[in-house]
Amino acid sequence: MSQSLFFHPDLSLKNIILPEEESKHLIRVLRKQKGDIIQLMDGKGNLALARIEEDHPKKCLLLITEISLKEKNRNYHFELVIAPTKNMERIEWMLEKCCEIGIDVIHFINCENSERSKLNLERLEKICISAIKQSKQFYLPEIQPLVDFKTFIEKSKSKDSTKLIAWCETNQTETIQSKLSKIENQHLIFMVGPEGDFSNNEINIAKANGFTDVSLGNNILRTETAGLYACVAASQLL
Amino acid sequence: MSQSLFFHPDLSLKNIILPEEESKHLIRVLRKQKGDIIQLMDGKGNLALARIEEDHPKKCLLLITEISLKEKNRNYHFELVIAPTKNMERIEWMLEKCCEIGIDVIHFINCENSERSKLNLERLEKICISAIKQSKQFYLPEIQPLVDFKTFIEKSKSKDSTKLIAWCETNQTETIQSKLSKIENQHLIFMVGPEGDFSNNEINIAKANGFTDVSLGNNILRTETAGLYACVAASQLL
CATH class of the missing domain: 2.40.240.20 (Hypothetical PUA domain-like; domain 1)
Incomplete structure (x- = not known):
């Protein structure tokens, strides 16, 4: 088929x-x-x-x-917000995997420590189409063009979702699985920063605008690994 | 550092x-x-x-x-058993991610429908070393050389672990998260087949030797995505 x-x-x-x-x-x-x-x-x-x-x-x-x-074959909504990696292959691979597992929207943000400010959206869309065909799904994730961190935060204010943010040097010990087991709506926005991590300023802005920080465990994960980790967590726990 | x-x-x-x-x-x-x-x-x-x-x-x-x-920074044990993909890059990427997230042993098996029967173990070890350095871990996963499916099953008999197997056409509806929430030991062996899937014969052999089948959700995942999915599940649920 x-x-x-x-x-x-x-x-x-x-x-x-x-x-x-x-x-x-x-x-x-x-x-x-x-x-x-x-x-x-x-x-x-x-x-x-x-x-x-x-x-x-x-x-x-x-x-x-x-x-x-065809009906959507899952009952939760997952949006990933991520800064593109310097080596774009890393994000492309992650996106393919997220599509297979289940993702509704991917937002790309430009952060203070970002190392890439250009995206080939057409190429990313092809990857998504191929991945949903492969995994026998009928809903194509939405790919949002790259915007500045602050623009995204402004835009996300009106959304009634659980909003989580992960970064490397957090003191937060509550894990994503603990957070997800407590949330009431099935609508998650998960934000992960660039390879150089979020700046303190960005973290403060996110926290002042409805984002809660969360731990992804003891290991330091690469940007794209963190995005994928959250995608699997959403699929298993929402 | x-x-x-x-x-x-x-x-x-x-x-x-x-x-x-x-x-x-x-x-x-x-x-x-x-x-x-x-x-x-x-x-x-x-x-x-x-x-x-x-x-x-x-x-x-x-x-x-x-x-x-240094102490190991997790209290569970995860072994992945997987058939190498035709395009080895897919397994390499998965292995890097599994190392970041947490894996103890990776076993490679040769199945009836396998499309690759050679592995560059040295290259795989380099990927593991680099990934554990990157994620600030001090324990290198063990990489087992490629063996025939039946040889692996024989070898695994003596291991007192929870043994799960995933394949595409399973009728099993119990999810991996449900299975993992019930197990008592923190020791998981998870097996995933080649791109052409396990044969019926292989599935029967696995089931007759302590493996239980499990669902990874409604979507059809690629071999390497299934391996990664199980790795994240172990990290979140064990």
């Missing part, structure tokens, strides 16, 4: 022309032909059956014949 | 000659000189102070001046 599951953001259309890369994959690699049926998903829960009308290897034309809405 | 923390497997010696790569790093990159003090660990809990006696960039000579034993 996963071999012929394709992504298109808008399944409200009757006819769809697949982009060049997907057309090539479908016609040249999978060798599908006119009349064959494939599956399409839009990352918003819709799964469609579509028939190949024109098996053009650069702009394959599809006709949607059936569409159904 | 981490910049001048070096690894040597035998700190029972008074004098140590660092291998070429580490000597070069210490003398050429960090520009340490005769008389400078560095830290050494052996991955068995020992942390030593050592003075540079000869600042040779290929075979730096050290004298150990002080040694202390």
